[in-house]
Amino acid sequence: MTTKAPYEPVFVGARREELDALLGRYPTTMAALLPALWIVQEARGWVSDDAMEEVAGVLGLTPAYVKGVVTFYTMYHQHPVGKYFVQVCTTSPCNVSGAEDVVRAFLRHTRCEELGQTSPDGKFTVIEVECLGACGFATPVMINSEFIESVTPDTVPAIVAAHK
Amino acid sequence: MGYPHKSHARETPILSQHFGDSDAISLAGWRQRGGYRALEQALGMSPTDITNIVKESGLRGRGGAGFPTGLKWSFMKVGDGKPHYLCCNADESEPGTFKDREIMRWTPHALIEGCAIASHAMGAETAYIYIRGEFTEPLERMNAAVTEAYSEGVLGKNALGSGRRIDVHVHKGAGAYICGEETALMNSLEGRRGNPRIKPPFPAASGVFGQPTTINNVETLAAVPHILNNGAEWYKQMCLSSPKSTGSKLYSVCGNVRRPGTYEVVMGFPFKDFLYDLCGGPPVGRKFKAIIPGGASVPIQTMEEAEATLMDYEGFVAKGTMLGSGGVICLDDTQCMVKQIGRLARFFAHESCAQCTQCREGTAWTTKIVERIEAGEGTTADLDTLLSIADNMTGKTICVLSDSCAVPVVSGIQKFRDEFMAHITQKRCPYRTTPARSAAA
């Protein structure tokens, strides 16, 4: 039986200072919730239950409330994802420009078997996302927070190779 | 990141004048190009005078609703003793739309200047620029520009030495199209789920943090410095058709078209020329089949309608659609209308906030039916059901996401019924060359 590793708080040191600076921008502490969750995700790669409890404590909210917010916004991950989280836009403007072929190319070259599953080497997770706001440069792809435009099935292998 | 094209001769590059010019990004570069003169001028004017100029210019909200901007600003009672707020809606998530990101990438200071002028005009000392979380580069550019503006004294306690405080904060979204709805944006900014609010109260009476608030789109705010620099008359004169639609508009052209990208033309420009001349027409060897001219929420146009349209608020309405956000989605004759309508319905179903029954259930139900038809398992009764669901989803909810989902379905069945019937009678998709809907299949 494995014991869970103790949770290391995110909001210490520099990150605590970052949060404190953010708090000064808003008249309520609740308004710092989305920024605080971004700090967590940037630090840990995802937002765990423990992290939600920590954020709740730091901002004077309940964990249930924080959970309600986390589950509303699609960019916060509630479980770990591969080292590179590949998000391909497939909404209509990109859809008619070959986005689904781009998705298939990514699944093939990352060796992910299915959308949403992490590749065997743990490096990639590929999902479809909704409009990324770069429709004129189809197909846009985000890898973590890196924004890559004009992706075609031909440019996919090089992109995958570049992410080690 | 993609580069914008060189302006076409028939474009009117005002907002887009410096797109592609990396030297325009910095504060110094912006100043060199005439930036912050309008702000300086504005800081010496009364809020009412600024608002009147904007009213006079005929500027209307460029996010999609087209509400007269000056009128919106005038709802803020300057001097009421309450903290006022400006929220800049940079959540740009309407499918087909990518113009605000260009403004933020290439001319971030244009937006800051617009925010600062607007704040002064409505008695606000704090402005939040709510940028969708996926906009990595716009976020970087806006954050850097705001830092520059503070260090150069353009923003802060003593904006441009005027004695007035103007604070601008960039706020990052986290993946929700609905946060582009102005009341949902306010809730999201407050650290809540992005649920649209019931009205009354209206934002100008009680908005963010319970205080008077105005929400404006990026493009709307970016136009303001130009209006102050050149005058209301100048802006009003940019009008080729309806006098209620003035100025220039950025259009985001995408889909099956030779030259996708951002284009800026004067209100009333002929759509046919726009599509075939400026944008290069359909891809080689293909024909246009349908155009969605204003983002996913506006009715689909047949080519007959599109080619007779004059590009302004009234002109699009006259030809069976709306200007909306100006996201021009082009579909050619190799595309399946049923599939794309299903894909748009899927988009709306994914983005529904879940408050209203008709939206929460109706968007998903619509998606399932259309996808079933696309897979060859639909019946004519399904078309009646779709129209009935669409009717239930229209005019009955807190916000119009529900209505928006119904729009492509209704206009699609109305104008492309033959494609739906083909799927139903042939029990397959006549356009499908690759198997199944799911890209992973």
Next chain:
Amino acid sequence: MSDVTLTIEGRQVQVAPGTSILEAAKTAGILVPHYCYHPALPIPALCRMCLVEVEKAPKLMPACQTAVADNQVVHVHSAKAQEARKGVLEMLLINHPLDCPICDQSGECELQDYTYAEGRADSRYKEAKRFNPVEDFGGDVMYVANRCILCTRCVRFMEDVAHDPVLTVSERGDRALIGKFEGHDLTHPWAGNVVELCPVGALLSKDFLNKARAWELDRSASICPNCTQGCNATIETRDNVVVRLRPRVNDDVNSYFLCDQGRLDYRWLNRRDRVTAPSVRGQHADWSLAVAAAIDALAGRSLHVLASPMLPNEALFLLGRLIKRLNGKGWFTVKQGPEAPLDGVTDLALRADRAANVKGAELFGFTRTKDAASILTGLGDGDVLIVADEELAGYNGAPPKAGAFVVVGTTQPSWVPSTAIVLPTTNMAEEEGTFTNLRGRVQRYLQAKAAPGESRPTYAVLSDVLIAAGEPANYMLASEVFAAITAAYPSFAGMSYDTLALKGAVIR
């Protein structure tokens, strides 16, 4: 400001400005169907069920959120409004499981009710239904997510009334459901009210699960007897067994709510270890014999009465008269428990005094004691102890040595010898009477089930005893006893069962 006049369904209505159309319609006896709206909760206007047609308005308006205006003409049942409601009902049903045969809410379900009245007769939905597993929300509450219509009443109750926001809406779109955080359960003392608020069978009481069908229940207006707050309640029985307590609305006492402690503590009303026949020294006796034996026991002895603060005013009043007549003394003791307020409602709490009629006991001359044990041990041969339904649960001291014992109650305590005279009485579910709550509000409760065996209401038994003791007490009905109370006590002046009705009145 003067009232607003408008027309709803052809009826003219006059209400205060700012009233919603929905509330205005209520005053005209018109129900605007709705789910998410509740008078005790903030208004989200999200179920869209209450859309009504307002002449000259461009769209249908949500009646819960729209304020009345002069000369408004509102149609609740016009074709457009009905069609809109039919649409909402259809949308709510497409993912709703066909659980009616196994769902506890069946028979008292607002989705059933409105669908039966105005919904479609058939389903047009041909796709797969969404599925979510059942969840234990903690406390008495289970969440059947599949049945949830996302009205968010539960979320708003926990946040705005209980001030314990442990519930939230999770996810988005048609994936949305009510969520809670792992390890943070519905343990708030008033959390069970979410079951009551839930219009459908999504939030259910584990205690009531599968116990009875709604249409099998008999209902009586009553008062929760488990503390001095005096929350208005409804006792529901099936085949003469109490199976559930539900809140009854009283804006002056408990709003729409009951605490979990009180709500779930009804099993004692069904106890079977009762005395149900009169007896003298262990032998069954008829009533007249038993009463005579009681009078004998009282004669020549010092009277001590240990009364339960659960007894109604009627019983305590008559006991008090007996005590006065015989120069005796009366005591009562009250079980204690932690106080648990419902913060969002003024002056509402589960009270530390866990008995229905502490105030009544005080008013009618009984002395409160924390040490009933020493009273008992201090009794001797020359004393007679009347045990008026006070079991003194947990008493394990030496059995009292009074010369005589008379039990006027529902059980015979273990420390009462078999030589006692037993006059069996009904419990509060088996009689009608009144309690006085901690704020002096006198409230009626009605009979909910039949009395067992030969037991009789305490007031009736005591009337017999008083008459046998030479005191006029010819009371046939509880209301007659109450009339005697109002005659004897100025603080009760002007009250009667009729004026108390079902909301009660406060003593002076």
